[in-house]
Amino acid sequence: MVRVRCFTGMRRYLPDGRRGFEIELAEGADLRCLLDTMEVPPDIAPFIAVNGRKVAQDHRLRDGDEVVLFTHMEGG
Amino acid sequence: MDGWMGKMLRVDLGSGEIRDEILDPQVAKDYIGGRGIGIYYLSREVDPACDPLSPENVLVMAAGPLTGTGAPTGARYMVMTKSPLTGAITCSNAGGRFPTELKRSGYDGIVFSGRSQHPVYLYIDAGQVALRDAAHLWGQTTHETTDRLLAETDPKARVACIGPAGEQLVRFAAIMNDKDRAAGRSGVGAVMGSKNLKAVVVRGQGRVSLADPARFKGFNTQILDKFKAAARETPLGLTINGTAGVVLTTQHLGVLPTKNWQQGTFDGWENIHGERLTEKYLVSNKACYACPIGCGRKTRVTDPDFAGEGEGPEYETIYAMGSNCMIDNLAAVVKANYLCNELGLDTITMGATVACAMELVDRGYLSEKVVGRPLVWGDGEALVELTRMTAYRKGFGNRLAEGSYRLAESCGHPELAMVSKKQEFPGYEPRGAQAMGLAYATSPIGGSHMRGDPAYFELFGIPQPVDPHQWKGKAKITKAFQDLSAVIDSAGLCIFFAVRNLAGKELDVPPVGILEYLNAATGLDYTLEELMRAGERIITAERRFLVRAGMSRKDDSLPRRLTHEPMPSGPAQGMVCHLEEMLDEYYQEQEWTPEGIPTENRLASLGLT
Ligand code: SF4
Numbered sequence: 001m002v003r004v005r006c007f008t009g010m011r012r013y014l015p016d017g018r019r020g021f022e023i024e025l026a027e028g029a030d031l032r033c034l035l036d037t038m039e040v041p042p043d044i045a046p047f048i049a050v051n052g053r054k055v056a057q058d059h060r061l062r063d064g065d066e067v068v069l070f071t072h073m074e075g076g
Numbered sequence: 077m078d079g080w081m082g083k084m085l086r087v088d089l090g091s092g093e094i095r096d097e098i099l100d101p102q103v104a105k106d107y108i109g110g111r112g113i114g115i116y117y118l119s120r121e122v123d124p125a126c127d128p129l130s131p132e133n134v135l136v137m138a139a140g141p142l143t144g145t146g147a148p149t150g151a152r153y154m155v156m157t158k159s160p161l162t163g164a165i166t167c168s169n170a171g172g173r174f175p176t177e178l179k180r181s182g183y184d185g186i187v188f189s190g191r192s193q194h195p196v197y198l199y200i201d202a203g204q205v206a207l208r209d210a211a212h213l214w215g216q217t218t219h220e221t222t223d224r225l226l227a228e229t230d231p232k233a234r235v236a237c238i239g240p241a242g243e244q245l246v247r248f249a250a251i252m253n254d255k256d257r258a259a260g261r262s263g264v265g266a267v268m269g270s271k272n273l274k275a276v277v278v279r280g281q282g283r284v285s286l287a288d289p290a291r292f293k294g295f296n297t298q299i300l301d302k303f304k305a306a307a308r309e310t311p312l313g314l315t316i317n318g319t320a321g322v323v324l325t326t327q328h329l330g331v332l333p334t335k336n337w338q339q340g341t342f343d344g345w346e347n348i349h350g351e352r353l354t355e356k357y358l359v360s361n362k363a364c365y366a367c368p369i370g371c372g373r374k375t376r377v378t379d380p381d382f383a384g385e386g387e388g389p390e391y392e393t394i395y396a397m398g399s400n401c402m403i404d405n406l407a408a409v410v411k412a413n414y415l416c417n418e419l420g421l422d423t424i425t426m427g428a429t430v431a432c433a434m435e436l437v438d439r440g441y442l443s444e445k446v447v448g449r450p451l452v453w454g455d456g457e458a459l460v461e462l463t464r465m466t467a468y469r470k471g472f473g474n475r476l477a478e479g480s481y482r483l484a485e486s487c488g489h490p491e492l493a494m495v496s497k498k499q500e501f502p503g504y505e506p507r508g509a510q511a512m513g514l515a516y517a518t519s520p521i522g523g524s525h526m527r528g529d530p531a532y533f534e535l536f537g538i539p540q541p542v543d544p545h546q547w548k549g550k551a552k553i554t555k556a557f558q559d560l561s562a563v564i565d566s567a568g569l570c571i572f573f574a575v576r577n578l579a580g581k582e583l584d585v586p587p588v589g590i591l592e593y594l595n596a597a598t599g600l601d602y603t604l605e606e607l608m609r610a611g612e613r614i615i616t617a618e619r620r621f622l623v624r625a626g627m628s629r630k631d632d633s634l635p636r637r638l639t640h641e642p643m644p645s646g647p648a649q650g651m652v653c654h655l656e657e658m659l660d661e662y663y664q665e666q667e668w669t670p671e672g673i674p675t676e677n678r679l680a681s682l683g684l685t
Binding site for chain 1: 311313321325327329330351646647
């Protein structure tokens with residue numbers, strides 16, 4: 001089971017009002033698989049953190065991982 | 077002239093003499109405006125060794141050629157002077173509506189010199205300029221001052237003023253315009269206070285003329301259409317959650333400064349994140365003149381302990397007063413932000429100085445008896461009370477009013493002040509974002525992100541992602557971003573729009589979009605090369621001022637904590653900032669000596685001899 005939380009622009013890939021979900025993924029699935037399941041178009045490259053660390057889309061997920069997805073943060 | 081108004085206003089506060097001065101067209105072209113014009117005047121008229129709070133210091137307020145033209149975010153002006161916090165020059169900028177009104181009043185900028193015998197304010201209205209008595213405003217907050225001035229002059233006028241903190245010469249007092257927009261950093265408000273200048277009120281009836289309105293409008297439509305289409309595709313974080321949304325990024329990259337920079341992640345981050353701000357306190361977005369982003373936040377807090385209404389907080393405030401003090405009570409942070417706006421204080425230095433005091437107490441270097449109250453990590457009530465005391469220099473507030481460096485030094489531990497050139501850092505940890513450390517160390521104004529912001533490429537991936545942990549090759553990109561910032565700051569634009577929408581997608585970020593706007597507005601036919609040279613000229617002229625004030629490589633420094641103590645936890649665990657290695661590369665890029673002094677050749681090639 002992987003826990004996924006979405007912020008900002010990534011919320012649009014969730015049903016209305018939802019902010020996250022839990023999902024069972026196949027053995028060896030990577031972040032791209034997860035994004036495909038969520039129907040995120042390939043040209044959208046969200047910020048991905050797994051267990052508090054930034055990772056690339058080919059990072060493989062493991063049972064119990066906490067995934068955070070968000071887009072376009074800037075300024076300061 | 078087109079774009080520029082072609083005129084500067086000179087105000088000698090000592091003699092009361094006021095006169096117009098033609099803005100030399102060649103100077104305008106070479107230095108663009110805003111920040112560039114500021115360093116041009118300071119270089120000629122201020123002794124770099126002078127006491128910043130003496131009448132010898134000069135304070136320049138200058139808009140840019142794109143301010144007030146309708147170019148997106150062409151809303152800004154720059155305040156430049158010698159800083160009482162750093163002893164270096166400073167440039168602090170703000171948007172809102174005041175800068176556009178200044179242009180419409182017929183001036184590109186104002187140069188204040190000397191010191192008035194008694195409190196005054198400057199009033200500009202349709203060619204009439206006068207210094208008026210401000211005795212009745214002394215002691216008033218920035219909001220009270222603004223309301224009273226609008227009532228006694230013209231409700232359509234725009235006001236920039238100082239609060240009690242500027243009057244009390246707090247070393248990090250801000251100049252506030254349109255009530256809640258801040259030229260916040262490095263104590264520009266204290267310089268205004270030292271001159272007995274309470275406020276500047278402008279009413280403009282004119283307009284900014286454009287050299288080629290059709291070309292300007294055509295390009296503007298093209299840029300805005302592109303911007304809007306992209307924002308429809310992926311809603312802009314800045315619009316949704318303001319700059320406060322950046323907590324998400326810094327927390328997950330392990331670069332959210334926490335506990336006076338002892339950690340790079342904060343357990344309570346979700347309580348201070350922009351999303352929480354939006355849900356709990358947002359009343360509406362607020363945009364500066366001609367801005368399609370609207371990152372400003374109108375907010376209201378009803379919690380009885382921290383009730384209030386106003387604008388903010390920005391990300392920098394949330395880091396400085398939140399994670400850095402281990403405070404996850406957002407209402408307390410918002411309240412302290414309101415107080416800073418009303419009393420006229422820089423939120424970054426205020427929060428960072430309280431965090432430093434918390435660590436000094438924690439380590440037993442400062443007693444709570446001296447502080448006059450308990451001061452432990454996470455105490456939001458202490459933050460609010462100390463902010464108020466600082467603005468009036470009451471009790472321990474008098475020590476805080478000197479900033480974290482002087483406070484920590486007086487306790488025998490200057491290494492606990494998280495500063496460069498005695499100015500506190502914004503909220504990005506150089507151990508996990510190497511170029512950020514280089515930018516802090518080499519920024520002419522000390523710890524700042526706004527004079528060349530590597531967070532764009534290291535943290536946000538704009539224009540391209542770059543590994544934040546790698547130090548090699550960072551000098552070149554950092555220099556390119558510093559040059560770009562000099563152009564943005566001088567043209568009168570906002571970095572939040574310009575970096576993403578008006579610069580090239582290569583890592584040397586050529587200001588291609590700004591070039592087109594400038595040429596359509598001014599008719600001067602800058603080449604890209606000339607515009608980039610102007611950026612370099614401004615940076616180098618600022619550096620020359622610092623060198624003349626006695627600064628060199630030894631001042632381009634970071635606290636030991638960042639260069640020698642590995643980050644204890646989080647995504648940047650084990651990292652230190654490789655400043656010295658980056659500095660060697662950086663000086664070569666700049667054509668400065670290994671000691672950080674611009675070479676004669678470099679100065680000559682930029683026309684600075
Ligand atoms: S992005 Fe924010 S700070 Fe910049 S001009 Fe727009 S509202 Fe003002």
